[in-house]
Amino acid sequence: MSTLVNKLKEKWEALKTENPHLRIRNAAAELGVSEAELLLTNVGDEVTILKPECADILSEVEKLGKVMALTRNEECVHERKGTYLNGDFSSSHALLFVGEDIDLRIFLHHWKFAFAVVEGDRRSIQFFGKDGLALHKIYLTKDSNEEAFDNLVSRFKAENQEEAFVFETAAPKETEKPDSEIDAEGFRKSWLELKDTHEFFMMTRKFGVSRTQALRLAPEGYAKKIDSSKVVNILEDASEKNLPIMIFVGNRGVIQIHTGEIHKTMWHQQWFNVLDPDFNLHLDVTKIAEVWIVKKPTEDGEVTAIEVFNKEGDFIVQIFGKRKPGIPELQEWKDLVADLEK
Structure with a gap:
């Protein structure tokens, strides 16, 4: 050593x-x-x-x-x-595990x-x-x-257990372009023509917009900023109503998804927690900078998400109503989100 x-x-x-x-x-x-x-x-x-x-x-x-x-x-x-279960390693973009419990999107070039x-x-x-x-x-x-x-x-097990590791400095975050340099009209038109929520990321890359910038430039009625505390409200309401939801949390290397009901919620200091037998979530609410209601058109109808960001504009957590491709969004989820907008 x-x-x-x-x-x-x-x-x-x-x-x-x-x-x-x-x-x-x-x-x-x-x-x-x-x-x-x-x-x-x-x-x-x-x-x-x-x-x-x-x-x-x-x-x-x-x-x-x-x-x-x-x-x-x-x-x-x-x-x-x-x-x-169901590991899919065929894509050069992302590896997948798509099980009822373990549901992952893995971006291996960061590992x-x-x-x-x-x-x-x-x-x-x-x-x-x-x-x-x-x-x-x-x-x-x-x-x-x-x-x-x-x-x-x-x-x-690596043969050399005394290897001297070299760690790289994380690449600096791309600077957001001024709104005036964005083709806002083309961006909004492209948003309204979405057929699948997975197209959204590529659309932001095409127009050179950051995620929060995309929400600021969204078509009328498709993105609304709400009070940061309301992300807790949506989780508590989903728990009380036994409403199945999808909770996405990730970093640059992986996105992990929980699909299903949540039950036991509680606070510990600044952390809001879900403490169920097979699913736990711990959210530091003091680090939330922005919360948005975001709507995207798809072939299955409009899909609504709650998107939560830190002060750097990075994703913290994303929440949807439970859904599968080919199935419209749950009306109970739409109603829950509509209550937040009032």
Whole structure:
């Protein structure tokens, strides 16, 4: 272990002594390093470096059985239990897992490092970006296949467990163009001609608009900014009415989706939480800058979303009524959203 890694390990140990319940992501932020750099201080103990063959590793995770998939950004944590089913690795754009429980869109070109982590009786496979930022984690549950985990780690264990990792600085965010430089009329026309919600992202790329800029320039009646507190209202109302919804949370490497009802909701300090047996959500409401009601035309009729952003204009969470292609949006969801607009 290098001198620098040793010094970082000492700092982390001191921090854990001061605050035993401090999570590794918060510890990394406090120490001014990435989470992956902290994991490297425990290689040979709790941590095993895996070969960076992320797609091959993902192709094996179905064998783990029921696990907990965790995807987060700075403001929101999405945890869903289930089995990784129906893996589709055929697309060059995104890998897919499309199961009733584990539902993921994976952008593998952002994935760089993989580790197996054993903390007491907690076992996980963790994936990180080029800058050491955690993108996705898979935790074993009491119903998981531990033998399959051991076999996976053995198969993908990197030969060099003392590798000196090089982390890249995250690419700077693209500067938003002035509204005056956007073909706003063409953009609005293109919006009204949408046939599928998945076309929306490519439309924003075509016209060179950021996501929040797109909402500002939307056709009349298709995007409305609402009070930030109302994202909690929509979740609480959906819970009270047993209304099935879809909750999307992601980062640059993956989008994780929960589809179904939510039940137990509660506050803890600034965090609004969903705490159901197979689905947990943790939303830091103090970091919400904007909330929008967004409507998009599709071949199945209009689709309505609640879109939540941080102060940098990045997605925090997106909420829809439960729907499948070919099926119109639930009227109960439309009514719930309409109540927010009043």
